[in-house]
Amino acid sequence: SDDDDTPIVRFQEYLRINTAHPNPNYAAAVSYLTSQARSLQLQTTVFEFVQGKPLLLVTWPGSDPSLPSLLLNSHMDSVPAEPSKWIHPPFDAHKTDDGNIFARGAQDDKSIAMQYLEAIRLLKSKSFHPLRTLHLSYVPDEETGGLHGWQMFAKSKEFHSLNVGFMMDEGQASLGDEFRVFYADRTPWNLVIKAVGMPGHGSRMYDGGAMENLMKSVEIMTRFRHTQFDLVKAGLAAHSEVISVNPVYLKSGIPSSVSLTGFVMNVQPSEAEAGFDIRLPPTADPDMVRKRIMDEWAPAHKNMTFQIVEKGPLRDYVGRPLMTPTDDSNPWWSIFKQAVTSAGGRLAKPEILSSTTDARYIRQLGIPVLGFSPMANTPILLHDHNEFLKDSVYLTGIKVYESIISSLSSYEGNSS
Ligand code: MET
Numbered sequence: 001s002d003d004d005d006t007p008i009v010r011f012q013e014y015l016r017i018n019t020a021h022p023n024p025n026y027a028a029a030v031s032y033l034t035s036q037a038r039s040l041q042l043q044t045t046v047f048e049f050v051q052g053k054p055l056l057l058v059t060w061p062g063s064d065p066s067l068p069s070l071l072l073n074s075h076m077d078s079v080p081a082e083p084s085k086w087i088h089p090p091f092d093a094h095k096t097d098d099g100n101i102f103a104r105g106a107q108d109d110k111s112i113a114m115q116y117l118e119a120i121r122l123l124k125s126k127s128f129h130p131l132r133t134l135h136l137s138y139v140p141d142e143e144t145g146g147l148h149g150w151q152m153f154a155k156s157k158e159f160h161s162l163n164v165g166f167m168m169d170e171g172q173a174s175l176g177d178e179f180r181v182f183y184a185d186r187t188p189w190n191l192v193i194k195a196v197g198m199p200g201h202g203s204r205m206y207d208g209g210a211m212e213n214l215m216k217s218v219e220i221m222t223r224f225r226h227t228q229f230d231l232v233k234a235g236l237a238a239h240s241e242v243i244s245v246n247p248v249y250l251k252s253g254i255p256s257s258v259s260l261t262g263f264v265m266n267v268q269p270s271e272a273e274a275g276f277d278i279r280l281p282p283t284a285d286p287d288m289v290r291k292r293i294m295d296e297w298a299p300a301h302k303n304m305t306f307q308i309v310e311k312g313p314l315r316d317y318v319g320r321p322l323m324t325p326t327d328d329s330n331p332w333w334s335i336f337k338q339a340v341t342s343a344g345g346r347l348a349k350p351e352i353l354s355s356t357t358d359a360r361y362i363r364q365l366g367i368p369v370l371g372f373s374p375m376a377n378t379p380i381l382l383h384d385h386n387e388f389l390k391d392s393v394y395l396t397g398i399k400v401y402e403s404i405i406s407s408l409s410s411y412e413g414n415s416s
């Protein structure tokens, strides 16, 4: 019946596929999206740059395939959810009487994944034909940093052959009436620092233990963190404009029994480590941060070691910061803005995203990318408990993409 095949029901079906780490069910997601795309007579291709991590490309050929194409991206994976902390199970996609659909991924970013397809459905029902070819990409591994997803895709001849002129990726919900739009991200570094020191009896006070060495570093890092956070608190910078340094784990101590009463607590360990989520804005100087880590945060003369995993680029191949122009120098920006307006939407001032998306891998190639998830009047719940999206907000987003796709794909200009 009509009731069990509506845009909302299809959104719920996609949300019920558990693609949360550490075991995202990519096969089920690809299969569902493929069947949706085929039902719209779209072409589908699956790439598998890394075994078990498929990437689905959906294509709506334009009437002039020689023009640079458009790409709308979303990632299939989600961060984990703690079901016991949710008021509705995170993979039930339960819809409340007031229309809120609860699911991990409802905002980040399964909404846009399905809105793209629903917008195409509307356009096809109106016999719209794109001039430029439109691609949708459904990618793995975003939440872990994209090393097995977009990092590989962006380097591939398969991507190059798509001749992408402009791309859109995920954005973030907006508390107010205006949609938010992002022209840059911060780049993540994962930093692990390790300290070693003399082990000893738990009752002894001595200098240079591993825990002490680690904690001294953590103090120094905390001071740096405050210099950055103070700028934000004083209103001198946005979160996205400073370098964030946040501890995400501490690990040390003698592995021992589970019960506290039977727990050995009288050995000072000989090794201790801490992990940090660091985010660098596009204008940050990575060498300054590397130098600080070497000289102050994990200095070799204090027997400390460190490892940085740089999850993605900070600059494009010419050495410019990864920022997409949001002025008249970028025709895609003007078309996008006009398309949102003509769908009845309003845009907030363009921002840098304080978190990170796969867009950095595509901006590195010199291709303009805007981050956008049309969710106005919505609490920002990505990665949080009880992530939800209201049905009416979701449906409005489909109309917004209908306008965006129709405008962008009709653009005749020959600028890439
Ligand atoms: C660690 S790479 C980025 C993953 C995720 N989008 C985040 O911002 O945390």
Ligand SMILES: [Zn+2]
Binding pocket: 075, 108, 109, 142, 170
């Ligand atoms: Zn996301």
Ligand SMILES: [Zn+2]
Binding pocket: 079, 108, 143, 382, 383
């Ligand atoms: Zn996320």
